[in-house]
Amino acid sequence: MRITVIGSQGQLGHDLMSSLSADGHQLTGLTHQQISIEEAASIETALDDNAPELVINTAAYNKVDLAESAPEAAFTINTFGPRNLAMYCHQKNIRLMQISTDYVFGLEAARQSAYGEHDAPGPLSAYGQSKLAGEYFVRAICPQHYVVRTCGLYGKAGKTGNGNFVETMLRLGKERDELSIINDQHCTPTSTRDLSTAITRLIQTDRFGLYHATSQGQTTWFEFARTIFELAGMDVKLNAISTEQYHAAAERPRFSVLDCSKLKATTGFAFPDWKEALKTYLES
Secondary structure (H helix, E strand, O other): OEEEEEOOOOHHHHHHHHHHHHOOOEEEEEOOOOOOOOOHHHHHHHHHOOOOOEEEEOOOOOOOOHHHHOHHHHHHHHHHHHHHHHHHHHHHOOEEEEEEEHHHOOOOOOOOOOEOOOOOOOOOOHHHHHHHHHHHHHHHHOOOEEEEEEOOEEOHHHOOOOOOHHHHHHHHHHHOOEEEEEOOOEEOOEEHHHHHHHHHHHOOOOOOEEEEOOOEOOEEHHHHHHHHHHHHOOOOEEEEEOHHHHOOOOOOOOEOOEOOHHHHHHHOOOOOEHHHHHHHHHHO
16 A cells, blocks of 8 residues: 655654555655645645555644643644645545544543543643544544544654653653652553554554554553663652642643553454553563
C-alpha cells in the first residue's frame, strides 16, 4: 500500500516508518517543513505527487499547558489540520488515520473502569478539546477513517526527552537526588513501537472507525517514575504529590485508562502490559 506518514520524524512517526516498511508498504514520510496541515494548499502540494492510498497523521500541537493561554495554536493544528486532511482524503478517495489522545476524557474524576469507544468524551483542557474536535471532523467528513486514541507515548525518537516521560525521568534522576511526581492521575503509558505494530495490523483491515490503543494495565505518573528508576537501577528519592500541588496551567484527567478490546478483536494484536513494554524499551 502507498502510505504517507505526516510527522515522520516524531516519536510515533519514526517507529511507524520502521514498522510499515518491514511490512512491505511503499512509504513517504513528511515533516512539518514539507507539509503544513493547517493550510489546504500545502496538503495538496505535498500529497498530490505521492498519490497515497492511506495518510497517517501523527502531527499535533502537544504543548498542553501553553494551549490554555494560546488555544488558537492548538485548534489550528489539532482541529483544522485534521479537517483539511479529511476534506482532501474524502475528495481523493484516500483512507485517513488520525492519532488522538486519552485527554478527550476527564470529566468523570471518580471513574474507575476503563473507557470504551462508546463512552461519551469530556475533555478538561484546551488541548483535549482541540483533539476531540479534530476527531469529529475526521469522522464526519472522511468515511474511510481510522481514529486511534492512545496515551503517554514514549519512543526512541524522543531520546532528547521532548515529550518522552521516560527519558525526562532518566535525565532528572541524574541531575537531582529528589523528585516530586503526581500520584492521582491514572493512565496507561504506551510504547510507540507497540502502537506502531498495532496500527500496522489495523490498516490491513477495512474496519474503519474509532479505536483505543494503549499498553495493558494502568498506573499513575508516580508509579511509572518509580518503575523507571527501579528498572534502570537508579536510586532517586520520590515524593508523591497531588494534581493540586503541581499547579499546572491545564487540568489533566484524573482517570483516562482506555479499554482496547475492540482493537484486539479487530486485529488479533494484544499489547503487552505497560511494565513489560517499559522493560523492553529500556533494554533496547
